[in-house]
Amino acid sequence: xxxxxxxxxxxxxxxxxxxxxxxxxxxxxxxxxxxxxxxxxxxxxxxxxxxxxxxxxxxxxxxxxxxxxxxxxxxxxxxxxxxxxxxxxxxxxxxxxxxxxxxxxxxxxxxxxxxxxxxxxxxxxxxxxxxxxxxxxxxxxxxxxxxxxxxxxxxxxxxxxxxxxxxxxxxxxxxxxxxxxxxxxxxxxxxxxxxxxxxxxxxxxxxxxxxxxxxxxxxxxxxxxxxxxxxxxxxxxxxxxxxxxxxxxxxxxxxxxxxxxxxxxxxxxxxxxxxxxxxxxxxxxxxxxxxxxxxxxxxxxxxxxxxxxxxxxxxxxxxxxxxxxxxxxxxxxxxxxxxxxxxxxxxxxxxxxxxxxxxxxxxxxxxxxxxxxxxxxxxxxxxxxxxxxxxxxxxxxxxxxxxxxxxxxxxxxxxxxxxxxxxxxxxxxxxxxxxxxxxxxxxxxxxxxxxxxxxxxxxxxxxxxxxxxxxxxxxxxxxxxxxxxxxxxxxxxxxxxxxxxxxxxxxxxxxxxxxxxxxxxxxxxxxxxxxxxxxxxxxxxxxxxxxxxxxxxxxxxxxxxxxxxxxxxxxxxxxxxxxxxxxxxxxxxxxxxxxxxxxxxxxxxxxxxxxxxxxxxxxxxxxxxxxxxxxxxxxxxxxxxxxxxxxxxxxxxxxxxxxxxxxxxxxxxxxxxxxxxxxxxxxxxxxxxxxxxxxxxxxxx
Numbered sequence: 001x002x003x004x005x006x007x008x009x010x011x012x013x014x015x016x017x018x019x020x021x022x023x024x025x026x027x028x029x030x031x032x033x034x035x036x037x038x039x040x041x042x043x044x045x046x047x048x049x050x051x052x053x054x055x056x057x058x059x060x061x062x063x064x065x066x067x068x069x070x071x072x073x074x075x076x077x078x079x080x081x082x083x084x085x086x087x088x089x090x091x092x093x094x095x096x097x098x099x100x101x102x103x104x105x106x107x108x109x110x111x112x113x114x115x116x117x118x119x120x121x122x123x124x125x126x127x128x129x130x131x132x133x134x135x136x137x138x139x140x141x142x143x144x145x146x147x148x149x150x151x152x153x154x155x156x157x158x159x160x161x162x163x164x165x166x167x168x169x170x171x172x173x174x175x176x177x178x179x180x181x182x183x184x185x186x187x188x189x190x191x192x193x194x195x196x197x198x199x200x201x202x203x204x205x206x207x208x209x210x211x212x213x214x215x216x217x218x219x220x221x222x223x224x225x226x227x228x229x230x231x232x233x234x235x236x237x238x239x240x241x242x243x244x245x246x247x248x249x250x251x252x253x254x255x256x257x258x259x260x261x262x263x264x265x266x267x268x269x270x271x272x273x274x275x276x277x278x279x280x281x282x283x284x285x286x287x288x289x290x291x292x293x294x295x296x297x298x299x300x301x302x303x304x305x306x307x308x309x310x311x312x313x314x315x316x317x318x319x320x321x322x323x324x325x326x327x328x329x330x331x332x333x334x335x336x337x338x339x340x341x342x343x344x345x346x347x348x349x350x351x352x353x354x355x356x357x358x359x360x361x362x363x364x365x366x367x368x369x370x371x372x373x374x375x376x377x378x379x380x381x382x383x384x385x386x387x388x389x390x391x392x393x394x395x396x397x398x399x400x401x402x403x404x405x406x407x408x409x410x411x412x413x414x415x416x417x418x419x420x421x422x423x424x425x426x427x428x429x430x431x432x433x434x435x436x437x438x439x440x441x442x443x444x445x446x447x448x449x450x451x452x453x454x455x456x457x458x459x460x461x462x463x464x465x466x467x468x469x470x471x472x473x474x475x476x477x478x479x480x481x482x483x484x485x486x487x488x489x490x491x492x493x494x495x496x497x498x499x500x501x502x503x504x505x506x507x508x509x510x511x512x513x514x515x516x517x518x519x520x521x522x523x524x525x526x527x528x529x530x531x532x533x534x535x536x537x538x539x540x541x542x543x544x545x546x547x548x549x550x551x552x553x554x555x556x557x558x559x560x561x562x563x564x565x566x567x568x569x570x571x572x573x574x575x576x577x578x579x580x581x582x583x584x585x586x587x588x589x590x591x592x593x594x595x596x597x598x599x600x601x602x603x604x605x606x607x608x609x610x611x612x613x614x615x616x617x618x619x620x621x622x623x624x625x626x627x628x629x630x631x632x633x634x635x636x637x638x639x640x641x642x643x644x645x646x647x648x649x650x651x652x653x654x655x656x657x658x659x660x661x662x663x664x665x666x667x668x669x670x671x672x673x674x675x676x677x678x679x680x681x682x683x684x685x686x687x688x689x690x691x692x693x694x695x696x697x698x699x700x701x
Contacts, residue, residue, distance in 0.1 A: 006027075150230060172213065196249075297546065315345065399446050643698065
């Protein structure tokens with residue numbers, strides 16, 4: 001039997017830069033949803049034969065769970081969302097942005113919702129925030145509230161667009177962050193059933209306080225026929241989820257806070273209380289994944305508040321892969337003397353500076369007193385020696401935790417709890433930032449310490465995850481959410497009291513690379529990949545996830561490195577912020593000549609690293625631990641272009657890659673034997689061997 005055609009009514013339409021945002025009402029259900037398309041392709045939209053995906057997905061305690069075999073798989077589609085009634089819309093222009101507020105109401109449960117879309121003028125993205133207010137006389141408990149939801153994909157085909165749609169996700173693990181995975185929706189078994197009565201979906205994300213441990217909180221969907229990608233990036237740093245799927249011809253993307261089923265989250269609203277889901281960044285483009293991801297990254301770029309010293313993207317040295325946790329005063333002084341004259345701005349003293357006895361630094365976190373046996377002349381003596389060599393000293397902290405051998409580990413009233421007991425993860429417990437005594441303690445031990453000793457750089461590390469949550473709220477997940485917000489408030493306190501201090505965000509490398517943390521720091525550790533071949537692979541993929549100007553990449557140098565390996569390691573740092581470490585006391589004059597050559601080249605390339613657009617060329621790499629082939633990252637920055645090339649195992653001797661029109665090669669940085677040439681819009685590099693690294697700087701012709 002033929003189905004009755006589904007029709008939608010266009011309620012409003014907004015041009016937002018090169019995007020078009022439509023609000024559609026389902027003529028049968030009355031639900032209102034979004035349609036986001038490139039402005040240039042708006043005229044190709046058709047009447048999609050699918051139900052409108054509502055602006056808000058929500059599940060309230062006591063309401064029916066979704067049907068269609070969905071319960072336990074997703075909380076989307078519950079009656080809580082289906083009974084929301086449209087109450088109108090208003091727009092406002094101010095602060096350089098367009099804001100669209102849509103109002104919805106649940107008359108049965110006495111809840112009002114505001115769905116806010118904000119588009120900064122000229123931005124390639126928009127942000128979404130959903131807020132709910134309890135207007136009734138009784139408490140109401142949320143089990144799920146979406147940060148965003150986008151349906152009706154693709155709007156350029158009325159049917160389910162078979163063999164047209166591909167889902168993008170980005171996998172992550174320790175020292176292997178940022179693998180982009182593209183899968184046709186058919187391969188994910190996400191075709192609609194013949195009767196459209198089964199919810200076909202997938203829910204994934206991260207539970208705990210390391211938001212980039214298994215996945216990055218980013219999703220994209222591609223219409224391969226029209227070359228259009230839709231993408232969303234979550235911003236918060238506690239448990240999160242993303243969902244993708246369909247019940248009919250329309251594919252959906254949604255996500256935000258991890259819900260009760262996935263992230264142990266519930267939130268009770270007292271009468272008159274309101275709650276806003278964390279902000280989400282959305283975009284759409286006619287392009288590729290590189291373009292989509294960098295459009296989303298533009299939101300962080302627009303919000304950065306950085307010390308003036310960051311304008312030149314200075315290089316730095318971190319002694320961890322030199323001393324391996326034993327930063328003793330004489331060795332630091334010798335290293336600093338060796339680095340004199342290189343133009344490095346910061347010398348970072350990493351973990352171990354607070355060790356109470358030899359060999360126990362990993363268990364001592366918490367008291368943050370300079371080690372009496374590492375700094376026998378006092379810490380300031382060492383800092384003065386660093387400054388005398390032309391560098392600003394920096395210092396490492398992991399101030400959110402207490403190690404097992406530290407007195408704070410036993411102060412139960414200072415610690416986060418689960419099930420009424422202090423939460424222990426390995427040899428760590430976590431400080432409770434809701435306790436005023438903890439706040440006062442960290443003010444003295446961190447902020448006042450930085451001020452008294454004149455530090456201009458702090459590396460804030462975080463080396464394990466809280467997991468599903470903590471006591472203190474109506475749910476473990478809500479306890480975790482509130483804790484992370486308090487931690488981020490302390491980061492802001494550092495910036496407010498010490499605005500000239502550069503903050504590096506680290507979490508076992510790259511486990512906190514989310515917008516809400518990236519906005520709090522000048523830099524972030526791109527990964528804990530220090531002593532491995534895959535460093536340039538990870539660094540290149542980071543261009544999709546974070547701004548290169550914030551991506552700190554280590555070049556760990558060893559005395560046995562030949563010229564080729566030195567360039568391999570050092571030029572990987574040109575994919576972000578170059579940080580030196582390693583056996584610098586044992587390098588030869590010839591090796592130091594290579595280091596100086598790359599540092600000089602980095603200074604010239606810094607404007608392109610600071611702001612530009614990147615594309616990666618070369619074969620896809622199956623194994624990162626044992627990479628084969630080659631890659632080239634071409635970053636266009638207005639007046640110049642930076643090309644960074646790396647070869648891996650079984651590499652060709654010659655590689656070719658395109659460059660933007662109107663540029664010519666001005667300078668190269670490579671070992672002897674590598675040559676390059678340019679023909680129109682192609683660069684040809686020859687003389688390559690396995691594990692080579694080189695870079696070119698192009699200027700306008």
